Amino acid sequence: MIIDIDRSGTVEGFNKLFYSFIGNNEVKSVLIMACDENDFTKDSIDHTLKKSSKEVFGGIFPEIIYYKEKLSKGTIFAGLTKEANIVEITNLSDLESDFESELEKKAEKISESKTLFVFVDGLAKRISSLIEALFNTYGLGYNYIGGGGGSLSFIQKPCIFSNNGLLMDSAVIVGMDINSGIGVNHGWETISRAYKVTESDKNVIKTLDWEPAFQVYRKDVEKHSKKKFTDTNFFDIAKGYPFGLSKIGTEKIVRDPISLGEDDSLICVGEVPEGGYINILFGEEESLVRAAHDALLSSKDAFGPSTGSKTTLFIDCISRVLFLGDNFGKELEVVHEDNVPMIGALTIGEIANSGSDYLEFYNKTSVIALLED
């Protein structure tokens, strides 16, 4: 894998590196990860993307990771030596969209792949439905790695790179014949009893135990944090108190409340099924950092012994950064290995599977893929 970075975050810098990667004969496909602060728009980027003679994919994220650095401006280019087979899914929030039939039609295209990169618009409403459709149609014969693009302003805008330009409310599923090892961990612990989700609509929790969701949530969180919610500090407090969905034999699946709805509902990244139970979680700095390291160990374990060149792709949740603050550097320290290049993105939701667990859309979770390229 050939890796380079444009730290300026400008369109000119993007174009310069883009053409150098496209012109490189060793490169068969290009993964691009850019920062939201670059302020790329369809008008400024589409022309270049559409001219590409090689497959391009990736996303715009709140921040990106380059070795041990966390950058809020700039663009990472990763030239892969394998060809990419890309399935593009649009209208991700549309209730009428039938993802399964769309994916089934294109199953042949990715059938020879070993690893699937999945980048989605993190603010789309039916990401979990897409993930379920991915599991149903493509199964666990592949390693999955990816995450949600978008902006921390939580305003939905074009954020997925493809050969058809910068896309909004869309996803790219990229099949590639490269070996990989995946590790997933988060380190959040339960601090409340289980609440029944008595009403929800996709990613919006309306009531818990038949009471407005925020009223239930604030009671436990204010008590635990010893802070009071005001009109302006919801996310500052909520970033440390996500929800957890139980499943047998593994960590809870985290759901991150990112904003407050008009009717005291809680808007999350990813769907929360009605009728289920959720707990409120809290993370200690130490447990989160340790979890990231565990993810690295799992990925190495899954990757197995290999003598070929490898790269670490670190997909970590932006809200972990917001929670850990300056201590996030510790997480980068523990997942970075000497002599192994590391690139990554700080995403709005993560996607991963190492071939054994049920495929999930995670929040506030560290996902590490070791890629043989």
Place this chain on the structure above:
Amino acid sequence: MMSDSNQIQIYYEISMSIGSSLDINQMLKQSLSTYMRKLNCSSGVILQRQDDSDQIRLERILSLPFITSKNESCKIYIDVLPKSFTAESYNELTASLPVTEKLEDGRYYYIMDLPGFGIFIITSKTAIAATIIESLKPLNQKLASAAKACLWSDALKKSEEELVNLNIHLENRVKDRTSLLEDALMELKENISEREKAFLSLNESEGRMKAILDYSPAVIYLKDIEGNYILINKLYEKLFHITNEKIEGKSDFDIFPREVAEIFRKSDQMVLTAGKALEIEEDVPHKDGMHHYISLKFPLYDTRGKVYSICGISTDITKRKMADELLRESEARLRIITNSANDCIIMMDDEGEICFWNTAAEEIFGYSVSEAIGKHLHDLLVPERFQKSHHDAFPKWTKTGEGDAIGKILELSGIRKGGAEFPLDLSISSVKHDNRWMAIGIIRDITERKNLETQLLQAQKLESIGQLAAGIAHEINTPLQFVGDNTAFMKDASGAILEYFKLIDQAIADEKDNGDISRLIAAIQEKAKKLDIEYLSEEIPIALEQSQDGIKHVSKIVLAMKDFSHPGKKDKSFADINRGIEVTATISKSEWKYSSDMEIKLEPTLPLVYCVLDEINQVILNMIVNAAHAIEELVGNEPLNKGKITIETKKADDYIEIIISDTGKGIKEENLNNLFDPFFTTKEVGKGTGQGLSIAHDIIVNKHGGNIFVDSAWGKGTTFTVKIPISFNI
């Protein structure tokens, strides 16, 4: 280690996901997904038992992920299961479940029983505790029950759909009787939300079905294949005085007379033999006599595809049949009426095609019904020159049912088979039928009347000419008189001049011999004086000029007479109304010049008008003569006390207006309403027949689609305004 409460929550979530839909695929998929998500499985399969005659097979109805070349985890295990079982071996298998196995691929396989429905397999890379698998039993039981309920509901739903379809079919035939059923179905459909549907139990479905049956306006019944009743609806109970409970096990032979029951049994057997729905008409005895039913009977199949029952939906169509009969009679009467009419009755639809054609239409136009129906009316019957105005007006009519011709009686022309054109009276009205505009035309062949009218018009014209003759004769006579006097003068003058020339010749001959020129000149001068040659030289050119003027004047009158009295074309064409007014004013001059001055103000840019100019001229003549008479009655023939007739033309929108005003005695208010009645006149005997304005009204209003307005003040004068459409759309 997971806490018990967490496990219970997980079981609860799995339980909640079961039975959330009555669609089996959707229900199983949602449940299996939740099982797998909550138990963190990598694949899952549901196999449904299929009972054939002597063996049981397991058929895969769902696998997650879908089984493809990449997703074969469960397939491996399915392949090692026997393809078929005996009832005994199947029971042995299910009795041994749940079974946990670890295969060579490192995965754990959990095989569980779905009692009465089939088998359920999930795989996981990590081991699931045996206690958890054991705890899933009640959930699996629920899943099996829900799956069976879905199958049952699906069968019911299909029956419901079939019932709805059959009712719709019946509704087409017996519209009024089945509307209640449709309303009930619609109401039920609207009221049962998707969510409610999902939670409906089988009993609720049955209840719904019963409600449908009981609210149905048709008699509905279910019999077994032996002909014994299983179920009847409320209407059946009411009509045949037997309850649902009591009818069970009874056959038609217990309820109806033997001969009727035999017929019913026979029709039931026909349905069983056909294996599909049949529509049968049946007579059923009621208290008040025999009723006529239309019955839709169809077989019901069990899950193995065997017929186990016959369902019948019978609708009483006695009243409908009677209504049909009455309708048929009414239609027959209408046919007799329309066919005995002397006038054509023709109906045209909004495509312009003929859809009704009576006997008179056949006789008058020469086309039979089969030749006329479906043909484009205007192509078939209307002369080409009228086609454009029809095409222009047609789009508006199809939208609004309105048009220039609607509600009027028009005199037009038609074409018979063979191409002969003939005059006709057309009265058109628009009616809306099935939300489409239809035109009904009543057409009368007026060839004979038209001939008579032409003769009458010609006679009236000749009468006018007769009346005008004396005046015209005078108009011609005056110039002819001075032409005659001048001619006599010219005769005398030419004799004198010839004599003068003769004398000159004589004098020249005489004086030639003498050679005395002066004497010659004196002799000529003497002759000139004697014959008054100087006077003749002055008068002859004047006489010639006067004669020429006189001849021109006569010739103008003769030409106008010719224009006016010549029987012109009967058909409408674009004509110059201004020219018609000038001609008419000229030939009628003797009628008005002694009593009136005439002012003619013609708009030079007046468009040509689509009319029969001869007829318009006749109208103008009648009005000029009336105006002259009205002035004469007021002022007499005093040259110093003349009245005034003003004729004006102008264009007003799509019409031209001819305004004829006079300063005569006017019309009394009480006479204004009778003005256009035939034979109505206020003139003294011998001055008018009372036909002039009646004919004018007929020509302008009926034949040209125009109008005549009168404004009169007694003692002051009258103004007639004639409006004629420039181009008249039919």
